Amino acid sequence: xxxxxxNTALAASPFAEELGVQAPLGFWDPLGMLKDADQxxxxxxxxxxxxxxxxxxxxxxxxLTTASGYRFPGYPEGxxxxxxxxxxxxxxQDGRSILVQMALFFVLAEIVNRDAEWADTEAEFIGxxxxxxxxxGWDRFSDAKKLRTRAxxxxxxxxxxxxxxxxxxxxxxxxxxxxxxxxPGN
Numbered sequence: 001x002x003x004x005x006x007n008t009a010l011a012a013s014p015f016a017e018e019l020g021v022q023a024p025l026g027f028w029d030p031l032g033m034l035k036d037a038d039q040x041x042x043x044x045x046x047x048x049x050x051x052x053x054x055x056x057x058x059x060x061x062x063x064l065t066t067a068s069g070y071r072f073p074g075y076p077e078g079x080x081x082x083x084x085x086x087x088x089x090x091x092x093q094d095g096r097s098i099l100v101q102m103a104l105f106f107v108l109a110e111i112v113n114r115d116a117e118w119a120d121t122e123a124e125f126i127g128x129x130x131x132x133x134x135x136x137g138w139d140r141f142s143d144a145k146k147l148r149t150r151a152x153x154x155x156x157x158x159x160x161x162x163x164x165x166x167x168x169x170x171x172x173x174x175x176x177x178x179x180x181x182x183x184p185g186n
Contacts, residue, residue, distance in 0.1 A: 015042050019147065020049075020154045043126050050127040051113075053157015059164045067184045082171050082184025125150065 015034055016027040029035070034042060066081035076095050079088040089095030113129045121132035127150075130138070141149065170176065176183040 046126045056160035056164045060160045080185050084185035
């Protein structure tokens with residue numbers, strides 16, 4: 001009979017019932033980052049997971065959009081999709097202006113997407129950055145719908161992290177995994 005010691009130890013974790021612990025992996029902590037961790041450490045790691053997942057979802061959409069050939073109006077000519085875009089943008093004044101705009105957007109997004117101490121609001125959960133300004137009907141959802149929506153976001157973020165990792169790795173290897181054999185950057 002197979003030992004279940006590891007599964008029992010993981011199931012005994014105080015975080016085994018947290019959002020995101022689901023089949024097929026259950027509570028999965030292969031690096032032991034939550035061993036002897038408190039709720040504050042878990043919340044910090046969950047915040048990082050959500051942020052990386054949200055950025056990765058945007059990255060996958062942006063990567064696939066540019067790989068399909070779409071460009072915004074006024075985008076400099078001759079800029080390839082994929083990682084080749086960074087170098088190409090740095091070579092022209094228009095491209096450098098785009099890089100500055102991107103940097104400013106990242107700074108602004110980092111400032112806006114956090115709890116606002118000056119707002120008279122309380123975050124409902126880790127990663128809730130509405131700060132009393134955005135709702136989109138969230139407050140009318142049932143508790144079950146809110147939990148399901150948060151689980152979907154968490155899983156989509158996890159999938160997107162793996163997705164952008166796969167896209168970038170294959171681009172660097174020079175192997176296309178996109179339909180039609182498209183290889184961004186080439």
